[in-house]
Amino acid sequence: MNTVLRLPALKPAGLGLALAxxxxxxxxxxxxxxxxxxxxxxxxxxxxxxxxxxxxxxxxSLGHAAFFGFGAYTLGLFLxxxxxxxxxxxxxxxxxxxxxxxxxxxxxxxxxxxxRAATFVIVTIAxxxxxxxxxxxxxxxTGGGAGLGLPVPSWGGDFFAIPFYYAMLALAILGxxxxxxxxxxxxxxxxxxxxxxxxxxxxxxxxxxxxxLAAFVISAALVGMIGGVYGYFITYIYPQxxxxxxxxxxxxxxxxxxxxGTLSGPVLGAIVLEWSQLQFAYHFGASRLYLIFYAAxxxxxxxxxxxxxxxxxxxxxxxxxxxxxxxxxxxxSDSAEPPTRIRPGLASP
Amino acid sequence: MSLLEIANLGKRFGGVVAVDxxxxxxxxxxxxxxxxPNGSGKTTVFNLVTGFIPRDxxxxxxxxxxxxxxxxxxxxxxxxxxxxxLARIFPRLTTLENMLVPVRRAGWRALLSQRQWSHEQDRxxxxxxxxxxxxxxxxxxxALSYGQRxxxxxxxxxxxxxxxxxxxxxxxxxxxxxxxxIADHIRQLNAQGVTFLLVEHNMGFVMKLCDEVVVLHQGRxxxxxxxxxVRANPAVLDAYLGA
Amino acid sequence: MTLVLxxxxxxxxTGGVYALMASGLTLIFGVMRIIxxxxxxxxxxxxxxxxxxxRTWHVDPFLSLIVTMPVMFAxxxxxxxxxxxxxxxxxxxxxxxxxxxxALGIEGILGYIFSTxxxxxxxxxxxxxxxxxxxxxxxxxxxxxxxxxxxxxxxFLMLYRTTFGAAIRATMLNRTAAQLIGIDxxxxxxxxxxxxxxxxxxxxxxxxxxxxxNPGSHYDLISRLLTIIVLGGLGSLRGAVIAALIMLVTExxxxxxxxxxxxxxxxxxxxxxxxxxxxxxxxxxxxRDRI
Numbered sequence: 001m002n003t004v005l006r007l008p009a010l011k012p013a014g015l016g017l018a019l020a021x022x023x024x025x026x027x028x029x030x031x032x033x034x035x036x037x038x039x040x041x042x043x044x045x046x047x048x049x050x051x052x053x054x055x056x057x058x059x060x061s062l063g064h065a066a067f068f069g070f071g072a073y074t075l076g077l078f079l080x081x082x083x084x085x086x087x088x089x090x091x092x093x094x095x096x097x098x099x100x101x102x103x104x105x106x107x108x109x110x111x112x113x114x115x116r117a118a119t120f121v122i123v124t125i126a127x128x129x130x131x132x133x134x135x136x137x138x139x140x141x142t143g144g145g146a147g148l149g150l151p152v153p154s155w156g157g158d159f160f161a162i163p164f165y166y167a168m169l170a171l172a173i174l175g176x177x178x179x180x181x182x183x184x185x186x187x188x189x190x191x192x193x194x195x196x197x198x199x200x201x202x203x204x205x206x207x208x209x210x211x212x213l214a215a216f217v218i219s220a221a222l223v224g225m226i227g228g229v230y231g232y233f234i235t236y237i238y239p240q241x242x243x244x245x246x247x248x249x250x251x252x253x254x255x256x257x258x259x260x261g262t263l264s265g266p267v268l269g270a271i272v273l274e275w276s277q278l279q280f281a282y283h284f285g286a287s288r289l290y291l292i293f294y295a296a297x298x299x300x301x302x303x304x305x306x307x308x309x310x311x312x313x314x315x316x317x318x319x320x321x322x323x324x325x326x327x328x329x330x331x332x333s334d335s336a337e338p339p340t341r342i343r344p345g346l347a348s349p
Numbered sequence: 350m351s352l353l354e355i356a357n358l359g360k361r362f363g364g365v366v367a368v369d370x371x372x373x374x375x376x377x378x379x380x381x382x383x384x385x386p387n388g389s390g391k392t393t394v395f396n397l398v399t400g401f402i403p404r405d406x407x408x409x410x411x412x413x414x415x416x417x418x419x420x421x422x423x424x425x426x427x428x429x430x431x432x433x434x435l436a437r438i439f440p441r442l443t444t445l446e447n448m449l450v451p452v453r454r455a456g457w458r459a460l461l462s463q464r465q466w467s468h469e470q471d472r473x474x475x476x477x478x479x480x481x482x483x484x485x486x487x488x489x490x491x492a493l494s495y496g497q498r499x500x501x502x503x504x505x506x507x508x509x510x511x512x513x514x515x516x517x518x519x520x521x522x523x524x525x526x527x528x529x530x531i532a533d534h535i536r537q538l539n540a541q542g543v544t545f546l547l548v549e550h551n552m553g554f555v556m557k558l559c560d561e562v563v564v565l566h567q568g569r570x571x572x573x574x575x576x577x578x579v580r581a582n583p584a585v586l587d588a589y590l591g592a
Numbered sequence: 593m594t595l596v597l598x599x600x601x602x603x604x605x606t607g608g609v610y611a612l613m614a615s616g617l618t619l620i621f622g623v624m625r626i627i628x629x630x631x632x633x634x635x636x637x638x639x640x641x642x643x644x645x646x647r648t649w650h651v652d653p654f655l656s657l658i659v660t661m662p663v664m665f666a667x668x669x670x671x672x673x674x675x676x677x678x679x680x681x682x683x684x685x686x687x688x689x690x691x692x693x694x695a696l697g698i699e700g701i702l703g704y705i706f707s708t709x710x711x712x713x714x715x716x717x718x719x720x721x722x723x724x725x726x727x728x729x730x731x732x733x734x735x736x737x738x739x740x741x742x743x744x745x746x747x748f749l750m751l752y753r754t755t756f757g758a759a760i761r762a763t764m765l766n767r768t769a770a771q772l773i774g775i776d777x778x779x780x781x782x783x784x785x786x787x788x789x790x791x792x793x794x795x796x797x798x799x800x801x802x803x804x805x806n807p808g809s810h811y812d813l814i815s816r817l818l819t820i821i822v823l824g825g826l827g828s829l830r831g832a833v834i835a836a837l838i839m840l841v842t843e844x845x846x847x848x849x850x851x852x853x854x855x856x857x858x859x860x861x862x863x864x865x866x867x868x869x870x871x872x873x874x875x876x877x878x879x880r881d882r883i
Contacts, residue, residue, distance in 0.1 A: 060685050062629070062692065111864060114871040118826060121627055121688050122818040123867065129815040130860040137853050186449065186466060189442070193450040196439035196490075203399065203433070204451040205425035205509060245811050249692055256689060291700030298693035299675060302686055306679075 022169055026162045035161040036278050038168055038233060042226055043274040045172035046247070047254040047266035048179050049222035053215045054252065055261035056188060058195030059117055062248055063124030066131040067220040069243030070104055071097045071227030073135060073142060076150050076237055086151035091167055094228045101224025102217050109216040113209060116198075128243060135239035147238040150231065164233045171229065172267075175222050180263055182218075191215050195261065223251075246291075250274075253294060257301050259308030268310060273297065352377040352513055352544050353429075358397055358407035360390075360568075367393040369568035371407070375513065375561075380535065380545045382555040382576070385565035386589055391548040392434065394565070395515050399431050400424045411513070426453055430511035434518050436498040440491030444482065444501055447490050448473035453509030473508060480504045480534060496527045503534065507543070514538075516547040520554045532558055556580070564588065598727040599848040603841030605733040606802070611836035612740040613795035613813075614820040615747060615829055616788030622764040622827035623784040626676065626687035632814030633695035634789055638664055638796025639805055640702055643713055653713045653797050654739065660793040668789030672782045695810055702807035713800040736798035743794050744833065747787070751829070760784060764827060816856075819863045825873030835874060838862070 025037050046068070054060050074097040079090055112123040135142050142148055155163070182188040190211045193201040202208050231237045251266075254273050259265025280290045305312050351374035360368040368390045375381045383391050396402045398409050400421040409417045416424055425431075430451075439447050449469060477483040480500045485493060493501065499519070506514055519535065520528050528551075535545060535558060549555050555562060555576065562579045564572040566588040572579050579585055617631045641660045645651040651659075675690045721730040751757035762770040763780045771777050799805065799813070820839055824831025839859055847855035866873065 058682075058685060060688055062688070111867050114867060117684060118621075118625070118627060119822055119867075119871070121629075122822050123863075125629075125815050126819050126822075126860055126863055129812065130857070133857055133860075137857070186452070186469075189446055189450050190452065192442055192446070193439050196441050197437060199401070199421075200433065200437045200439065201450065202421040203401075203425060203431055204505060205422050206450060206452050207422045249696070252689065252692075289700060289704060291696045291703065293700075295693045295697030295700060298689060298696070302690055302693075303675070303678060306681065306686065 019173075026165055031158040031161065034158075034165055036275075038161050038165045039278060040271055040274045041165065041168040041172045042230060043250065043254060043270035044267050045168060045175045045226045046223055046251040047258070047270040048172065048175040049219045049226070050251040051219075051255045051261065051266045052179055052182060052222075053212075053219040055255055055266070056182070056191035056195060057212055057215055058261075059113075059212060059216075060121050060252070061124040061216075061219075062121055062245075062252065063126075063128035064220070064223050064251060065242075065244050065246075065248030066108075066124075066128040067101050067105060067223040068227035068230070068247055069131060069135065069237075069239070071101050071224030072231030072237050072242040073148070074100050074224070075228035076148050076231045077141065079150050079232070080148065084151070086153040088163070090151075090232050091163075091229070094167070094171075094225050097228035098221045098225035101227075102221040105217045105220030105224075106213065109213045109220075113212050113216065125245075128245065128248060132239050132243040135243060142239070145239065147236050150235045150237070152235050153232075161233075164229060167229045168226065171222065171226050176263070176267065178218065178222065182215075183263055187211065187214070192261065250277075250294075253298055253301075256308055257297065257305075259310035259312075262308065262310050265308050265310040269308070351375060352412060353398070353546065354408075354410040355394070355398065356408045356410070358394065358409065359405045360393055360397055360402065361405060366568050368397065371565070371568060371570055373563045373570055373573065375544060375546050378539070378542065378544055379560045380539055380547070380558055382559035382562040383546060383548045383565060384550075384552070384555060384562060389565040389588075390568040391565055392517060393568075395431060395517055395548065398424075399429060399515065422452070425451070425509065425511070428510075428512040429515065430506035430509065430513070431515040432502050432506055432517055432519065434521060436495065436502045438490040438493070438498050438501050438505070440489065442490055443487050444477065444490060444493065444497075445470070445473055445486040447501055448476065448505050448508055451505055451509045453511075469508075476504050476507060477501075479537075481530070496523060499523060499527070499531065500534070503531070507538065511543070513544045513546065516545060516549075518549055519547055520549055520551040528554065552580075594727060595848045596845055599844040600841050601727070601729065602733065603844035604837060605729075605737040606844070607837035607840035608737040608740040608744075609795055609798045609802075610816065610820060610840055611833040612744055612791050613799070614817045614824070614832040614836050615744060616791035616795075617817050618821045618824065618827055618829055618832040619747075619760075619784055619791075620788045621821065622829075623760060624676070624687070624781045625684060625767075626691070627684075627818070628691045628785075628788065629688055629814060629818075630691040630695040630698070631788065631792060631817055632810035632812075633698040634664065634668075634792040635796040635799060635813055636805055636807065636810045637698050637702065638789075638793035639713065639800030640706065640796075640807075641793065642797050642800060643711055646713060653715050653801055654735065657739075657794055657797055660797070661790045664789040664793035665786040668786035669782045671789075672785035676785065677778060677782070695814070699807045699810060706807065708806050708808060710804040710806045712804040713797065715801060732798075732801050736802065739794065739798065743791060747791070748829070756780075756783075812856075816859060819859055822873055823863060823866050825875040828873070828875040831873060831875030 022041070026034050029037070046064070050061070050064055075090065075093055078084065078093050078096065084090060084093070108127050112120050112127070115123065136144050138144070153160070182191070190201065190206040193206055194208050194211060198208055227242065231242060250273070254269035255266045256269070257273055258267065258269025276293075277290055280293055284290070301308070307315075353375040355371060355373050358368055358371045371390070371394060383394065385391055393402070397404050400416070400419050400423070404417060407417070408415055411427060411429060416427060439450065442450070474483060474486065477486055480503070482497055482500050482504070485497060490498070490501070503519070516535075519531055523531065532554065539545060547559070559576055562573065562576045563570055564579060564585050571588060572582045572585050613631065613635055617628055620626065620628045638660055641663065642653045642656040645656040645659060646653055671694060675694065676687055679686045679690065715732070719730065721728040751760060759770070759775045759780050762773070762775055763777050767777055803809075816839070820835045821832050823839065824833070824835035839862060842858045842862060843855045846858040
């Protein structure tokens, strides 16, 4: 069903082109666009990272904003309390924020993954608010509701967003690469098996709890690193703006829009939706009107494209190509042989 | 010599005794049938042996080692595979991917090793070939026919080379032609050294295939032995006729 | 000591309100196996409806329930029909997102109409209090508690004394079996969703009198309600009521003994402890549909 995205010659060329375009963005754009590009690449990374847990295993986390905020605070606290000057050194601490976020995720995952999917959703939400509360209450450490000021880099003006853009881009590429490697591995197959039928996966030896935990930790670590860069970018962090439920739900929406459990879906979803959201904010100001826009997109996508854009388009193209033969999986009849002989391979979107 | 030894196994669900002091053994290299009227506890025994539900008491010994209390994935890792009633496969994975899910030797290196991975894919294709379903290797599991799912489930369980396989109604809902094919596959695998314990309602299938039959009634073993003797046992007839 | 006692009494009184709000949530989960992340937003919507009636026609908040509960019930049925019923594949995951989207939509619309300034429902019983021995209790808590008790009582009566209630309980136990014996589970689901919304309206009034709220208040609320139903055990009405009382009493006592800023934290500490010891919650069955 995903033939369209597997045309062998097209893929490396397309990837190379996309990469070149991404690298060139700051050179050809004005400062306003560069800062927009920071947000878009940030969400490409976030959606891709979320998809490693939510898309592959089917365990929906609505609390990934907790890891985002934790990463931001970790980096911020390092800078403030260790007295690290602004400049390029703070970027070197981003992996440290990732490691610490991974540890937190391991702890949370250990507790939350004792339960099945329904409770997991709830626990992730609860943990997010718990973290928000901690950030507010540990005033001596985080500055509480008054916020935490980070050192401001000396490069200013038009150049300001550009280092952050490349940092976000590097993390987005890291995320996509990790996601791709996982999707191609036996580990990734185990995750998809959990999504389809967790008990059956257990019956064929998949250590489901360890797999889920690993996916959760990897996903959270990526989100934590992105949060770290974001915190440094905005230079002043408040509990409700980094541990923001809306950031958490945005990544989920982007993944669903693009295609849950696919590799390119989250990337596409993040680019389209974050770009629209920025346009929306630009034209209608900071009003929360875009919440209505978000809600509408969400409801429309789930109603009409429950698989997301990428798989739906892939389906459409495949159907064109094979006549009606290679349609989506339908209910199987007992006697019918499948209509087409499809090249054996892994269905990798 | 017995490969699997179940001793005094017991399980209640609320006030209902599902399995009551059940003891039985499966000889190495045998095809053993576990039969009994509906609700006699056959599937519960499977779920207890494979670690899906915790037992209340008793012990399960596999290759002279107690496996009671272990989680299902570890039990599979030790060499006990199982199928489910109504053939459970992963509907959103292709047939080939379904074959590659099983994990026998965990450990991250094995999971990420590229060489072993491609080796495994070759073996999966061979296995699909031997089950005559290699033509659907790239089809999503959800689009397979019921018969193909049955064969795929069996093939996938075999991927990790289990020594003992528990089959839950391998003949259930299957047409006579396919039934013969499934029986052949089981015989073939048995000849290669795989031991089978199967739950089945189709008595013709059981009588033809099994060397040994155990009869369960109300969670207890009421008879066991070779198929012909068991069929002639009056207690078995009573159980089935509801006396 | 008196302070602690007072906090405990207050905890029980507010616990009743949370029990009501959480009961709708757990009922919806029980019947449809979906987590209604929008319940918090619907409570806030209910509060705003009463707020409008109060501001425009000076309708007493409690009295306004005569209007808002049926309105919210109808809205619930409509939402269920339009957005939830069409979900066929992957219902559990998609329903979370649909209800989250509904919450965002409500937050956006309310924010557009009312701005994000905090408002509060006003009534004479909001500040007036009476004294028992040493401590003072504001009337609104007692009235709110009694109201919630009455509605919860009605809910239990309906569930355990009527045919429709039996149909709901059958659907909660086993959807397929309920269908087999001729229960129209789709209708049950729609009505249960409506009932859940009606309880949200009632909860919203009491919440709106005792708290200042704005369109974004639903985040805090939903995290508490979800925590309560997990603690009580998903789908258990009795569990939700008991969990709500435990949570709120603990919270109010923490506020007195430790500090008000850590009060909400006690909530989550209990949740974590329960998840470690008993992942299925106090009264829950393990959510494991099939083996």
